[in-house]
Amino acid sequence: MQPHCRLAGLSTLLLGFTLAGCGTLSNVAPEAEAPQKAQRVCGASQARDINQWLPSMVEQQSPAMVVGVIDANGQRHYWHFGVTDSEHQYPVDEHTLFAVGSLSKGMTAEATAVLVAQGRLHWSDTLETLLPPSVPLSDDAKKITLLQLVTHTSGLPRQNMDLPMLTAFIRYLGNGENFYAHLDSDDVVNDLADFSKPHNDEPRYSNLGYAVLDYVLRYQTGQRADQLVQSLIFEPLSLRNSSFTPQKLRSYPQRAIGHAGSQPKFVPRGQVVPDWQFHGNMLGAGGLYTDTADLLTFAAAHLDSTGDQTLDKAINDTMQIYYPRNNELRDKEAANIAWVTDTYGEQAITYQVGYIGGYSSYIGIDRVNHFAVVVLQNSFTWQNNLGHSVLRQMLEEKQQAATCRAPAAA
Numbered sequence: 001m002q003p004h005c006r007l008a009g010l011s012t013l014l015l016g017f018t019l020a021g022c023g024t025l026s027n028v029a030p031e032a033e034a035p036q037k038a039q040r041v042c043g044a045s046q047a048r049d050i051n052q053w054l055p056s057m058v059e060q061q062s063p064a065m066v067v068g069v070i071d072a073n074g075q076r077h078y079w080h081f082g083v084t085d086s087e088h089q090y091p092v093d094e095h096t097l098f099a100v101g102s103l104s105k106g107m108t109a110e111a112t113a114v115l116v117a118q119g120r121l122h123w124s125d126t127l128e129t130l131l132p133p134s135v136p137l138s139d140d141a142k143k144i145t146l147l148q149l150v151t152h153t154s155g156l157p158r159q160n161m162d163l164p165m166l167t168a169f170i171r172y173l174g175n176g177e178n179f180y181a182h183l184d185s186d187d188v189v190n191d192l193a194d195f196s197k198p199h200n201d202e203p204r205y206s207n208l209g210y211a212v213l214d215y216v217l218r219y220q221t222g223q224r225a226d227q228l229v230q231s232l233i234f235e236p237l238s239l240r241n242s243s244f245t246p247q248k249l250r251s252y253p254q255r256a257i258g259h260a261g262s263q264p265k266f267v268p269r270g271q272v273v274p275d276w277q278f279h280g281n282m283l284g285a286g287g288l289y290t291d292t293a294d295l296l297t298f299a300a301a302h303l304d305s306t307g308d309q310t311l312d313k314a315i316n317d318t319m320q321i322y323y324p325r326n327n328e329l330r331d332k333e334a335a336n337i338a339w340v341t342d343t344y345g346e347q348a349i350t351y352q353v354g355y356i357g358g359y360s361s362y363i364g365i366d367r368v369n370h371f372a373v374v375v376l377q378n379s380f381t382w383q384n385n386l387g388h389s390v391l392r393q394m395l396e397e398k399q400q401a402a403t404c405r406a407p408a409a410a
Contacts, residue, residue, distance in 0.1 A: 030351075030353060030362065030384045030385040030386075030387060030388045050067055050069075050079045050390065061261060061377065061379055061381045061383060062082065062259065062261065062360070062377040062378055062379035062381065063082050063083060063084070063085060063086070063256075063257075063259055063270070063378055063379065064080070064081065064082030064083055064084060064092040064096075064256055064377070064378050065080070065081055065082060065092075065375065065376065065377045066078065066079070066080040066092050066093065066094060066096060066098075066291075066292045066374075066375075066376045067079045067080070067292070067373070067374065067375050067386070067390070068094055068292040068293065068295065068296045068372075068373070068374040069296075069371075069372070069373050069374075069390065069394070070296055070299060070300060070303065070370070070371060070372040070373075071370075071371065071394065072369060072370045072371065072394075072398055074300075074303075074304075074370065076293075076296055078093070078094040078292065078293075080092050080093050080094065080096075080292075082378075084096065084254065084255065084256045084257055084378065085256075085257035085259070085272060085378075087257075088254070088257075090254045092256055092378075094291060094292040094293040094296075095241060095251060095291050095292075095293055096251070096254065096255065096256050096291055096292075096376075097241065097246060097249060097251045097252060097254070097255035097256065097289050097290070097291055098255070098256045098289065098290065098291065098292075098359055098361065098376040098377075098378060099246075099258060099275060099276070099288070099289050099356055099357060099359045100288050100289070100290055100295075100354045100356070100359065100361040100376065101286050101288075101354030101355050101356030101357075101359060101360075101361060102207075102285070102286055102352065102353065102354040102355065102356070103288060103290075103295070103352050103353075103354040103361050103363060104244070104283075104284060104285055104286050104287055104288035104354070105210050105284070105285055105286075105338045105352070106318075106338040106339065106352045106363070107229045107233055107234075107242075107284070107288060107298075108210065108213065108214070108217075108225045108228075108229055108284035108285065108338075109150045109318055109337045109338035110229075110232075110233055110314055110315065110318050110337075110338070111217075111225065111228040111229045111232045111233050112146070112150055112213065112217065112228075112337075113150075113313075113314035113315070113317045113318050113337060114232040114233070114310060114311060114314040115217075115221070115228070115232075116146075116314070116317070117310045117311075117313045117314045117317070118310060120220075120221070121146060121220065122146065123145065123146050123147035124145055124146070124147070125145065125146045126142060126143055126144060126145050126146075127141055127142060127143075127144045127145075127192065127212070127216070128142040128143070130146065130216045130219070130220060131189065131192075131215070131216060131219060132219060135189045135192065136190070136192070136193040137192050137193065137195075138192065138193060138194055138195045138196065140155070140195050140196055140197040141192040141193070141195040143197075144156070146213075146216070147322070147337075148209075149209045149210070149212060149213045149216070150213065150337045150338060151203065151322050151323060151335045151336070151337055151338075152203045152204060152205050152206050152209060152335060153201060153202075153203050153204075153322070153323055153335060154206065154209050155195075155197040155198045155201065155204065156195065156204070156206040156208045156209040156212070157204065157206060157208060158204070158205055158206055158207055158208065159180065159182075159183060159206075159207050159208050160182055160183070160188075160191050160208060164182065165179065165182065168181065168182075172264055173263075173264045173265045173266050173267075174264065174266045174267070175264070175267070175273075175274075176260060176264045176267050176273030176274055176357065176358070177274050178274070178276040178277070178278075178357070180207065180276075180278075180282055180286070183207055183208060183211040183281060183282050183285075184211070184278050184279065184280040184281055184282040184283075185280055185281065186215065186280065186281065188208065188211045188212060188215065188281050189212060189215055191208060192212070202323070203323055203333070203335040207282070207285055207286070210282075210284065210285035211281040211282055211285055212281075213225070213284070213285075214280075214281040214282070214283060214284040214285060215281050217284070218281075224283060224284070225244075225283055225284025225285075226243075226244035226245070226283045226284060226287065229244070229284065230243075230244075232311075233298075236306065236308055236311055237297055237298060237301055237306065238297070239290070239294040239297060239298060240294070241290065241291045241293070241294050242288065242289070242290035242291070242294045243288075243289055243290075244278075244283050244284070244287040244288055244289075246289035249289070251291070252289075255289065256359070256376070256378035257272055257358070257378060258272070258273050258274075258275060258356075258357040258358020258359045258378055258379070258380070259271060259272055259273060259358045259378055259379045259380075260272075260273050260358060260379070260380060261358070261360070261379035261380040261381040262380055262381050262382045262383075263355075263380045264380075269379075270379075272358070273357055273358040273380075274357065275357055275358075276356050276357040286354075286356050291376075292374050292376055295363055295374040295376075296372060296374055298363070299363060299365055299372035299374065300372065301315060302315055302319060302365050302367065302372070303365065303367060303370050303372060317337060318336060318337035318338060318339060319336055319337075319339060319350060319365075319367065320336060320337070321334045321335070321336055321341055322335055322336065322337070323335035336350060338352060339351065339352055340352065342388070344392060347366060347368075347369070347391070347392065347395050348366065348367075348368065349364050349365070349366055349388060349391050349392075350364070350365045350366075350367065351363060351364035351365065351387065351388070352364075353384055355380055355382075355384075356380075357380070358378060358379060358380050359376075359377065359378055359379070359380065360376075360377045360379065360380055360381050360382075360384050361374075361375070361376050361377070362374065362375040362376075362384055362386070362387040363387070364387045364388060364391050366391050366394075366395065369394070369395055369398060371391055371394050371395070373387045373390045373391050373394075374387070375387045375390075
């Protein structure tokens with residue numbers, strides 16, 4: 001084997017294991033801890049466990065963490081602990097700005113769903129018709145549909161697997177700098193010329209696919225993904241502290257600063273790392289900054305009607321399961337449009353996670369029970385199971401309350 005072939009094989013192997021995490025559909029799917037059975041006396045109030053969890057979690061994982069919850073009555077509750085960084089030490093709250101990484105994809109996918117609901121695009125549209133005729137496409141790439149892009153079922157890999165990417169990733173391990181410059185450029189569509197579809201069609205999380213989606217949206221509408229999200233999602237829902245160009249926000253100077261955690265491997269945990277800035281086709285895939293309050297407003301739009309029929313249809317489209325996964329114990333990581341659904345017994349949790357630079361984020365929804373949870377951290381940590389655990393605990397509390405009411409009703 002020639003040396004360059006061995007290096008190419010090594011880059012594919014290393015990138016495949018280090019960037020793909022555990023091979024999950026989401027960036028790394030959170031495991032939900034089994035909820036403890038409620039032990040409170042009927043009629044007695046109980047402080048939610050989050051009050052006890054946060055200090056120790058922040059000490060172990062992040063300089064700061066903010067949690068937002070929508071309960072079954074539609075009430076919003078917030079918990080926050082820690083500071084933006086050791087230099088400025090601004091206390092965090094529900095209006096503190098965080099980078100949220102791949103939660104950006106959820107916004108971009110829902111803006112795409114609005115375009116479909118308006119009839120401007122169709123889920124069955126293929127790259128052969130969605131991209132300029134000048135873009136070279138393999139036979140397999142020509143057949144990729146819009147729906148496959150947004151559900152991570154196109155077969156496209158997480159990112160380009162080549163030596164420049166490997167080199168950029170190795171630099172990242174030591175300095176935390178953005179290694180997705182190729183995906184952010186228009187060169188990203190060149191990766192489609194020799195694309196060969198995998199033999200099985202199970203979902204594969206793909207930043208490459210969403211970078212291609214951004215390119216498609218700009219070509220088809222004349223607007224970048226971030227501009228479409230602004231007009232089709234942020235403005236109708238009044239999300240005023242959310243932006244893909246966060247420097248324009250008044251809250252930006254007091255934003256939560258990103259810190260090393262589980263990654264980068266060779267940067268000490270707790271050290272400040274660079275923010276990742278995108279300007280092209282990765283904006284809609286990973287460029288969003290927002291706060292806990294805005295994300296809860298976004299979540300609330302998935303629990304109740306927004307009053308806008310087109311937007312409601314788009315939201316309902318994105319929450320549908322398009323590719324179920326089953327095993328003997330539970331359904332896990334079923335593919336929605338940008339969202340993922342895990343089922344625990346009778347509870348279905350539909351969620352997204354984001355990891356970027358020095359940040360970790362989570363948004364989860366239980367539509368049946370009308371729950372939503374947002375968790376934002378200013379450290380890169382794979383230990384992102386708090387949101388799932390809170391949603392499961394909320395159901396346990398709801399069932400306990402129903403049991404307490406039963407004798408009175410009788």
